[in-house]
Amino acid sequence: MATFRKVCLLLSKHQKPLFRLRKANLSTTSILAQYWNKDWKPGPIPRTPEERAAAAKKYGLRPEDYNVLADGDIGDYPDLPLVARSWRDPFEDYDLPGERRNYGEPVNATADIIGADLWDPNADGYYTYGQIVFYAVLTFCGFLTAYLALSPYEYFPPEMPKQYPFNNLYLEKGGDPANEPEIKHYTFKRPEE
Amino acid sequence: MGNMWYTYVTNPDTAPDYKNPPTFDPLYGFPEGREERKICATRQQLDRAKVPIQKRDYCVDYYMKFLECRQQHFPRVWTHCHHQIHDWEHCQIEDTVLRVKEWERERRLKERAKRKAKQESMEAME
Numbered sequence: 001m002a003t004f005r006k007v008c009l010l011l012s013k014h015q016k017p018l019f020r021l022r023k024a025n026l027s028t029t030s031i032l033a034q035y036w037n038k039d040w041k042p043g044p045i046p047r048t049p050e051e052r053a054a055a056a057k058k059y060g061l062r063p064e065d066y067n068v069l070a071d072g073d074i075g076d077y078p079d080l081p082l083v084a085r086s087w088r089d090p091f092e093d094y095d096l097p098g099e100r101r102n103y104g105e106p107v108n109a110t111a112d113i114i115g116a117d118l119w120d121p122n123a124d125g126y127y128t129y130g131q132i133v134f135y136a137v138l139t140f141c142g143f144l145t146a147y148l149a150l151s152p153y154e155y156f157p158p159e160m161p162k163q164y165p166f167n168n169l170y171l172e173k174g175g176d177p178a179n180e181p182e183i184k185h186y187t188f189k190r191p192e193e
Numbered sequence: 194m195g196n197m198w199y200t201y202v203t204n205p206d207t208a209p210d211y212k213n214p215p216t217f218d219p220l221y222g223f224p225e226g227r228e229e230r231k232i233c234a235t236r237q238q239l240d241r242a243k244v245p246i247q248k249r250d251y252c253v254d255y256y257m258k259f260l261e262c263r264q265q266h267f268p269r270v271w272t273h274c275h276h277q278i279h280d281w282e283h284c285q286i287e288d289t290v291l292r293v294k295e296w297e298r299e300r301r302l303k304e305r306a307k308r309k310a311k312q313e314s315m316e317a318m319e
Contacts, residue, residue: 185229
């Protein structure tokens with residue numbers, strides 16, 4: 001009882017918050033889950049050669065490479081080729097091998113939607129539209145041919161037709177009572193005397 | 194599967210015609226005869242019970258017992274009429290087995306007829 005009282009008093013004196021908001025480390029990936037740094041916001045469009053050189057250095061480009069700005073209203077972000085990750089050399093020793101990218105290498109402004117397995121803007125179709133339509137129709141015609149070729153050979157279990165009493169239900173099927181035939185059916189057993 | 198291979202590929206000439214009744218005499222090869230298939234119900238009884246035509250086979254006796262049980266115990270049919278349904282379905286299975294045996298008998302008699310014809314033609318040549 002005494003320890004319980006002590007515990008209650010200690011808890012009442014506790015002033016700090018019970019949990020801290022988790023602070024994520026600075027992320028090196030281009031996909032940001034929860035934290036964004038204000039230093040990463042693109043600056044204004046550079047007008048003078050000095051501004052241009054500084055912007056090139058910020059993005060990790062050489063000043064002669066930094067000529068074209070990206071589309072849209074995103075300031076001084078450079079226009080980089082939109083290449084899928086899978087197109088990059090697979091055997092090079094990258095800092096981030098999962099991304100096939102080195103640390104600090106600039107990426108396209110819309111690079112977060114380009115993954116190794118996602119949309120590849122430079123991938124040409126392997127088959128033309130006409131080829132696709134042709135092969136689809138051919139497959140259907142193949143199934144149709146198989147169906148028509150095999151339809152004379154229908155499936156059946158190894159049984160003779162079913163036997164019905166009363167002369168194969170002659171009267172029930174609308175036969176003439178005067179011409180009722182005499183049909184008998186047998187089992188495979190010996191007749192019991 | 195084997196019966197279809199037999200009928201369509203290997204022996205189309207001696208394969209039985211599964212759509213028509215057997216062509217050989219039913220008592221051929223049975224010196225002591227065969228037991229006849231019979232049912233206990235009469236035509237009048239079947240008409241009064243309004244049994245559908247498809248169900249008027251050689252298992253109608255068991256079916257009529259099931260109908261009687263169903264009329265007594267409706268709507269709790271599955272609970273009380275399990276025995277009758279089982280007897281009826283067992284009769285259907287026996288009927289199916291008999292049909293298969295008829296197919297096999299027809300096949301063997303056809304093969305025998307073919308062998309006999311071949312032997313006679315060989316004897317005629319000599």
